[in-house]
Amino acid sequence: MQNEKILIDKNCHYLSDSICHLPSHKIINKGITGCGGTTLELNDNRNSLVLSPTKNLVVSKSSEDILGVTGDTNNSTIKNYLMTKTGYKKIIATYDALPRLMEIIPNYQEYFLLIDEYHLLFNDYSFRNDAIMNILNNFTKFNDWAFLTATPLKPECILEELKDIPQITYEWQNAVPVKLTIKDTFYVQKELIELINLYKDRNLHIFLNSIATINSVVKKLDNPDYRVVCSTNSKTKIRNYADVNSEVKPINFYTSCAFEGCDIYDENGLCIILSDTNIATTVLDIATKVRQVCGRLRDSKYKDECILILNTNKHRYAGTTKTDFNNLVSDSKRRGQRKAQLVNELGEDDYITELKLFSEETYYNLYLNKHDNKIFYDDNLRKLDLYNYDLINEIYSNSLSVLKEAQENNFSPIIDSKKAEVQGLSFIRNKLIELNKSEYTFEELKEIFIPLFKQKKLSWSSKAIILYFPKFKKVRKQVNRERITVYRFTL
Numbered sequence: 001m002q003n004e005k006i007l008i009d010k011n012c013h014y015l016s017d018s019i020c021h022l023p024s025h026k027i028i029n030k031g032i033t034g035c036g037g038t039t040l041e042l043n044d045n046r047n048s049l050v051l052s053p054t055k056n057l058v059v060s061k062s063s064e065d066i067l068g069v070t071g072d073t074n075n076s077t078i079k080n081y082l083m084t085k086t087g088y089k090k091i092i093a094t095y096d097a098l099p100r101l102m103e104i105i106p107n108y109q110e111y112f113l114l115i116d117e118y119h120l121l122f123n124d125y126s127f128r129n130d131a132i133m134n135i136l137n138n139f140t141k142f143n144d145w146a147f148l149t150a151t152p153l154k155p156e157c158i159l160e161e162l163k164d165i166p167q168i169t170y171e172w173q174n175a176v177p178v179k180l181t182i183k184d185t186f187y188v189q190k191e192l193i194e195l196i197n198l199y200k201d202r203n204l205h206i207f208l209n210s211i212a213t214i215n216s217v218v219k220k221l222d223n224p225d226y227r228v229v230c231s232t233n234s235k236t237k238i239r240n241y242a243d244v245n246s247e248v249k250p251i252n253f254y255t256s257c258a259f260e261g262c263d264i265y266d267e268n269g270l271c272i273i274l275s276d277t278n279i280a281t282t283v284l285d286i287a288t289k290v291r292q293v294c295g296r297l298r299d300s301k302y303k304d305e306c307i308l309i310l311n312t313n314k315h316r317y318a319g320t321t322k323t324d325f326n327n328l329v330s331d332s333k334r335r336g337q338r339k340a341q342l343v344n345e346l347g348e349d350d351y352i353t354e355l356k357l358f359s360e361e362t363y364y365n366l367y368l369n370k371h372d373n374k375i376f377y378d379d380n381l382r383k384l385d386l387y388n389y390d391l392i393n394e395i396y397s398n399s400l401s402v403l404k405e406a407q408e409n410n411f412s413p414i415i416d417s418k419k420a421e422v423q424g425l426s427f428i429r430n431k432l433i434e435l436n437k438s439e440y441t442f443e444e445l446k447e448i449f450i451p452l453f454k455q456k457k458l459s460w461s462s463k464a465i466i467l468y469f470p471k472f473k474k475v476r477k478q479v480n481r482e483r484i485t486v487y488r489f490t491l
Helices: 037-042 055-061 075-084 095-104 129-141 188-198 211-219 232-237 286-294 322-344 348-357 360-366 379-395 399-408 426-435 442-455 464-468
Strands: 003-008 026-029 048-052 066-069 090-094 112-116 144-149 167-172 179-184 203-207 226-229 251-254 269-275 305-310 368-371 374-377 412-417 472-479 482-489
Touching: 037 048, 037 055, 037 090, 037 112, 048 055, 048 095, 055 066, 055 090, 066 075, 075 095, 090 095, 095 129, 112 129, 129 368, 179 399, 188 203, 188 211, 188 269, 188 305, 211 226, 211 232, 269 286, 286 305, 286 399, 322 348, 322 360, 322 368, 322 374, 322 379, 399 412, 426 442, 442 464, 442 482
Parallel strands: 003 167, 026 144, 026 167, 048 090, 048 112, 066 090, 112 144, 179 305, 179 412, 203 251, 203 269, 226 251, 269 305
Antiparallel strands: 368 374, 472 482
16 A cells, blocks of 8 residues: 655644645545644635544534534534535534435535544444445545544555555654553552542543443542543433533543544643453554544643553453464355355345344354345454454553553553562462463362462452463363363463
8 A cells, every 4th residue: 555654844733734735535644633634624625524433523523614413413404504604615424424415415526525533434343334334335426535544554454445545644743752651450440540539630531431430430439520421322321421522520531432533621631541451342452542542632731641551351362372363264254255155146035034134243253244235245344353353462462562552653651560569479370380280170270279379368259360370271171071161371
């Protein structure tokens, strides 16, 4: 893929200081967050249709002159704007709104189509599939278009439909690396509560994509003054629901609806991110999500600082080597392509039946997808599976790999690990070496280590192996015609 790099002078703070128009037919990496890429298009002398990932982002950018379109916007409002607006028409809308706008806007092809935060087309592909497929199937119907992000994807993560589009990368001479303090801990909630109690002289902006975890943390705080910025679908599950533009509180929680694009103004604001590998929805890619979140606070005196709380446990892919997983993916690809071929050879009645029976849970592992009443093999789902494996098993495997990923993405990282004291408990490793045995059942480990744990004044629980023991692989095997689980340790 062609990637043209353009240097931005150190005296420039916004893209508009350097260029007059966003280039067309390109994937644009604007280099840094908050440099006004979307604003540049909304102020340009041409009709514009900007697609944004979230309702909050649409609301924050809309005005009297700029029409914001979400699921709540009726067709008559859109038509009235098109009829009464003088001069260039500016529309900003959620991803889902594209098909409706193409039906309503006369000569929509003449609008400049900007797909903002384009990295989310990949990150959100599995659960916003219809909206994203509509973008991928329709963007070339516009005469001029571009994809915009501050956090470009790695080449292997670019969607098949976009992989041949040339890229432009803007490199800023005045870019300052964010000081990222990485707190690697077993108990992420406990660590967050400690930080909330420590930084009472600052307003904390906490990015955490789990309503359940937010509720749990709030219950453990003493009379907290807080707000929660989340989607309207989740507002009934929490107290103190708020819009992203509402008044800042001493404690501010944000779910993923505010991770990209939203501007938060708070001179005394400090950014905290929580990434819990035990809850899939909270795990954040450092190259995209973490970098995006770090750019949300615009005018804070602490805008160049950020705290990332994480644990380096594994969940979905635990115990699977990269080679084994690649073999699994290759097999799934082969079976998925064959299944898609067989389905599409069915007669009309049988095909309709197959469409009705189609289930993402059943077919996801074959990388099959359904859109516009068609079932097809989707290689983007294969790419997403590989991406998730690397995110959990490689990037979040240990503190050093997190540190390396942060360095490669232009952070100035510091490791502050609470695991060190636990990992320093060498008696576990020494005992396993002494026993000189390759594998153990959970009951065997309990029998061996509970007495030792009591001596060391450590409590044994069902999570003890995850928390205290060296790296292991869980294996299912058959012994005396019975399937059992054993643990194989890497010493």
